[in-house]
Amino acid sequence: MKQYRIAVIPGDGVGKEVIPAGQRVLEAAVAGRAELAWVVFPWGSDYYRQTGAMMPPDGLETLRAFDAIYLGAVGDPPRVPDHVTLWGLLLPIRKTFDLYVNVRPIKLLPGITGPLRDKGPEQIDMVFVRENTEGEYAGAGGRVHVGTPHEVALETAVFSRFNVERVVRYAFELARTRRKHLTSITKSNAQRHSMVFWDTVVAEVAQDYPDVEVTSLLVDAAAALMVRAPERFDVAVGSNLFADILTDLGGALMGSLGLPPSANLAYDPQFPSLFEPVHGSAPDIAGRGVANPIATVWAGAMMLDHLGETEAANRVMQAIEALTAEGKVLTPDLGGSATTEQVAERIVELL
Numbered sequence: 001m002k003q004y005r006i007a008v009i010p011g012d013g014v015g016k017e018v019i020p021a022g023q024r025v026l027e028a029a030v031a032g033r034a035e036l037a038w039v040v041f042p043w044g045s046d047y048y049r050q051t052g053a054m055m056p057p058d059g060l061e062t063l064r065a066f067d068a069i070y071l072g073a074v075g076d077p078p079r080v081p082d083h084v085t086l087w088g089l090l091l092p093i094r095k096t097f098d099l100y101v102n103v104r105p106i107k108l109l110p111g112i113t114g115p116l117r118d119k120g121p122e123q124i125d126m127v128f129v130r131e132n133t134e135g136e137y138a139g140a141g142g143r144v145h146v147g148t149p150h151e152v153a154l155e156t157a158v159f160s161r162f163n164v165e166r167v168v169r170y171a172f173e174l175a176r177t178r179r180k181h182l183t184s185i186t187k188s189n190a191q192r193h194s195m196v197f198w199d200t201v202v203a204e205v206a207q208d209y210p211d212v213e214v215t216s217l218l219v220d221a222a223a224a225l226m227v228r229a230p231e232r233f234d235v236a237v238g239s240n241l242f243a244d245i246l247t248d249l250g251g252a253l254m255g256s257l258g259l260p261p262s263a264n265l266a267y268d269p270q271f272p273s274l275f276e277p278v279h280g281s282a283p284d285i286a287g288r289g290v291a292n293p294i295a296t297v298w299a300g301a302m303m304l305d306h307l308g309e310t311e312a313a314n315r316v317m318q319a320i321e322a323l324t325a326e327g328k329v330l331t332p333d334l335g336g337s338a339t340t341e342q343v344a345e346r347i348v349e350l351l
Contacts, residue, residue, distance in 0.1 A: 003035040004307050007066040007272065011044040012085070013281025014291035015072020021293035021344035022070065022300045025319075028348045029304065029312040039066070045076035045085055054088030060096045068303050069093065069274040072296065073281035087139070095133050097271035099264035100163065101170050102130035102243070103302070104278060106233075106250030106260060110325035112334065114255045119230060124253055126233035127178070129171040130243030132264060134158045137240040159194045159239075164201045166267065171237035172209040178234050182206075184216045185238030185246065198239065223249060251278055256333040258292025261299035263306065275303040289339045292331040294320055297347060319350035 010019040027036055041062075043055040054074075056062075063069060074085045093099070108114050108124035116124070138158035145151045168184075175182040184202045188195035199216060206214050215232075217225065219242045225232055226249055238246065251257040257279040264274040277295030285291055298320060305313035323329060329346040330336030338346075 001033070001035055003037050004067045005037045005039065005065070006303075007063050007069045008038050008040040009043055009069065009089075010040065010072040011074045011089070011281065012046075012076045013073050013283045013286035014279075015044070015074070015281055017286070017289060017291050017340050018277065018293040018296040019070065019072040021340050022296040024344050025293075025297045025316060025347050025351070026300045026304060026312075028351050029301075029316050030309055033312060034309055038070075043089060044074060045080045048080055048084070048088065054085060060092060063093065063272060064097070066272045068307060069272050070300065070303060071274055071276040073277070073279065075281040076283065091137065091139070093274060094264055097274075098267045099132055099271075099274055100267045101167055101265050102132040103174075103263045103265060104128045104130060104243070104247045104250070104260060105298075106247065106254060108254055109259065110321050111327045112255040112259075112324050114253055116227065116230065116253060119253075123231040126230065126250070127174060127235050128243050128247050128250065129167065129174060129235065129237040130247065131163065131167045131238070131240050133240075134160065134163055135240035157194050157239075157241075159197055161197075161201060164198060165205060168202050168205045168237055169208075171235055172205060172212055175212045175235040176209070180211055181213045181215070181234035182209075183222065183233055183236040184214065185219050185222050185236055185242045186216055187219050187242070189218060194239075202237075219246070222246060226250065226253065247278060256292060257295075258331065258333045259294050259298070261295050261302055263299065263302040265306070273303075273306055275299040275306075289341065290332050291340050292333050293340050293344055294323075297344070315351055316347075319347045322350045323347055 010016040048054050074090050075082055106126045108121045110121060136157045140156040140158050141154040143153045171182055186195045186199055188199050230253060251260040254260055260278040262276055262278050266273045277299055279295055301313040301316040323346055329338045329342055331338055331343055
């Protein structure tokens with residue numbers, strides 16, 4: 001029986017509740033077929049308050065030995081500033097292991113009533129490919145004259161041909177497996193260097209994919225179109241910032257931020273990829289046992305598929321869709337009264 005070593009970082013807030021629920025479902029999905037060897041690391045904001053760091057100095061080296069990373073959530077405002085939590089844990093993992101794309105499905109599940117009138121599962125079914133290691137989140141910049149009236153802050157977006165091309169190429173390959181349509185998210189009317197460069201690379205890569213239709217949309221127009229005509233989207237590719245924002249809008253279109261998952265994929269297979277829900281730590285509901293575990297379970301299904309356990313991954317997705325279709329065991333964000341554990345239990349039963 002094949003064994004997979006999974007590094008588990010529940011993190012902060014509801015991450016500590018939804019990760020155990022996800023583990024329970026994934027273990028049931030692979031039972032008799034594979035073994036998931038979990039190793040849990042108590043890193044996050046609690047660890048920061050104890051040690052002054054979000055993870056130990058050798059944390060990245062420790063994670064390197066695993067087949068995948070399963071992350072809950074990061075963030076504990078206002079006790080720890082968000083830039084400390086993000087740059088202390090998640091972003092170093094993404095950058096060190098070159099997790100170059102962040103894949104985020106946006107799909108209205110059966111039985112869920114989204115906020116858009118007359119738009120059902122047939123119209124809301126897209127996948128965003130987000131550049132994940134540089135762009136607006138590259139970390140280049142600084143502050144000078146700190147604390148004076150002349151203080152200046154610089155945040156420099158970084159776009160390299162090597163990175164943009166491989167991210168765009170991944171998106172084209174993904175589009176080939178779906179409806180053969182790619183939307184490139186840009187802002188080249190205002191950002192005449194970085195986004196004109198982005199457009200140039202997309203146009204060049206598109207020549208290798210004559211079977212894929214390409215549409216270029218300004219990010220603000222894309223936001224409006226996602227609401228007005230979500231069926232126009234199949235696969236979309238965008239920068240770190242643009243795709244981050246638009247996929248939160250996508251979560252709203254799905255009916256709850258407790259639903260969308262994400263996969264942070266390593267370019268080099270020797271490094272572990274990371275799988276997490278799109279939502280944050282939700283401190284307002286943490287500890288109440290009502291957090292929606294579906295995003296985390298779905299992210300776990302993406303992890304199983306990445307590890308080669310495609311049949312188990314498909315069974316998890318079928319169980320999730322059966323759960324939402326019957327509509328009896330749902331958390332409060334979806335209009336139900338079930339707990340996190342009850343939703344996980346029902347998904348296991350449906351498996």
